[in-house]
Amino acid sequence: MERRSFVRSAGLAGVLAAGAAPAIVQAQANLRWRLASSFPKSLDTIYGGADVFAKKVSEMSGGKFQISVHAGGELMPPFGVVDGVQNGTVELAHTVPYYYFGKDETFALGAAIPFGMNSRQMTAWMTEGNGLKLMREFYAGFSIINFPCGNTGAQMGGWYRKPIQSMADMKGLKFRVGGFAGKVAERLGVVPQNIPGGEIYQSLEKGTIDAAEWIGPYDDQKLGFNKVAPHYAYPAWWEGGAQIDLFINSKAFAGLSAEYKAIIEAAAAYAHINMQAKYDARNPGALKQLVANGTKLFRFPKDVMEAAFKESQALYSELSNKNPNWKKVYADFAKFRADQNLWFRFAEAGFDDFMQSQKL
CATH class of the missing domain: 3.40.190.170 (Bacterial extracellular solute-binding protein, family 7)
Known part of the structure; x- marks a missing residue:
């Protein structure tokens, strides 16, 4: 009934x-x-x-x-x-x-x-x-x-007054970076700043910080970061x-x-x-608008990516040795990530690599 x-x-x-x-x-x-x-x-x-x-x-x-x-x-x-x-x-x-x-x-x-x-x-x-x-x-x-x-989704690598051309440009950089990623950035010589999204623009405009990351083109454009820092990095190696x-x-x-x-x-x-x-x-259209209005895209140099990867792995090893909560969860996370990357390198990456090289 x-x-x-x-x-x-x-x-x-x-x-x-x-x-x-x-x-x-x-x-x-x-x-x-x-x-x-x-x-x-x-x-x-x-x-x-x-x-x-x-x-x-x-x-x-x-x-x-x-x-x-x-x-x-x-x-x-x-x-x-x-x-x-x-x-x-x-x-x-x-x-x-x-x-x-x-x-x-x-x-x-x-x-x-x-x-x-x-x-x-x-x-x-x-x-x-x-x-x-x-x-x-x-x-x-x-x-x-x-x-x-x-x-x-994968994020952009932030807004800078000057482009990052090598690891030397990371030293002493006062960089607003969200949460945990600052622990790796700090090991690269960066001075991380953990600032809420609604307060980033003012900090960047006043020069309290040298650079800032948030999420990606759609949100970043709304927050106006392109008005105070013209150089836009990719990818955010800290947020895939x-x-x-x-x-x-x-x-x-x-x-x-x-x-x-x-x-x-x-x-x-x-x-x-x-x-x-x-x-x-929404990100594709926003990125087009940003570039049309003078935003200059740059990719993080290889030495920055490699140094960040090396330091992140060292940090995770240290945390596993001293934090049992981290050790328990990260061991499973890392194993799952390895299997996923093995799979993604074939079908997903193979398809994406070809399609992104085409003029559609």
């Missing part, structure tokens, strides 16, 4: 006697949660991922489960959202896990590390490998359960595919009905795919 018809014909007493009421009552309960984002509202891609998620939750719950989304700095500092979820100030946060490497470097493995995986590989590790299982075991120690909720996560207070999530838990999982999965699609669709 269709559930609504059953409820109408049996009446509440009959439903209770049949043992059907708890799931129905929970599924129909009105609920309001707050989500703290780490991003400025002006970015319809990365901040917008939380809006997409919240809208889907509302749609799938018939409007009974409402989540209000708050930009970075509105309820708490952009990098304070994990603390907000941990202490229950808000139920959810939408953020990049590597921002919190200061708590434990293992956070970075949930987002992106230098010379890590691309977005497809990261999603594969999370959903079909051990990634989600291992990261959830780690996040449990912070009273958090996570859901992948976006990926930027940065995952954005939905962090939920574990007690709040445990208190949800099975239906609402399923809705959150489905809405996060939708937002995860939607964000990647938006970046892939």
Whole structure:
């Protein structure tokens, strides 16, 4: 019998006697949660991922489960959202896990590390490998359960007043670089600066920093970085595919009905795919506009890439020797990455290499 018809014909007493009421009552309960984002509202891609998620939750719950989304700095500092979820100030946060490497470097493995995986590989590790299982075991120690909720794809390497021509140009460079990547940059002689997205332009304009990276052409153009630094590097060797996560207070999530838990999982999965699609669709046009307006593209020199790779591997080895959380997760991450790269070098890379050499 269709559930609504059953409820109408049996009446509440009959439903209770049949043992059907708890799931129905929970599924129909009105609920309001707050989500703290780490991003400025002006970015319809990365901040917008939380809006997409919240809208889907509302749609799938018939409007009974409402989540209000708050930009970075509105309820708490952009990098304070994990603390907000941990202490229950808000139920959810939408953020990049590597921002919190200061708590434990293992956070970075949930987002992106230098010379890590691309977005497809990261999603594969999370959903079909051990990634989600291992990261959830780690996040449990912070009273958090996570859901992948976006990926930027491979990023650009940032904006510079002068192009980087060799390793010598990296020495002493005050560079805004997100989270964990600064640990490798520092080993190259760079002075890393961890600054929220909404504050980067002012820092670059005032000369507080010499260079800055954010994500890619669409967002970078919106933030106006091309107006204060004309040279645009590629690729971001520190972010081959940065995952954005939905962090939920574990007690709040445990208190949800099975239906609402399923809705959150489905809405996060939708937002995860939607964000990647938006970046892939919007970055090409933005890059064309930037170049047409005078932006000068340059590729990181080989000596910079090789030095960064060498230092990143040395760092990971050191962390494995002193941080058991890192060692456990990174061992699985590294094995999965090796298998993925073996596969991608044939079909994916072979196809991409040919197609990108054609004049279409």
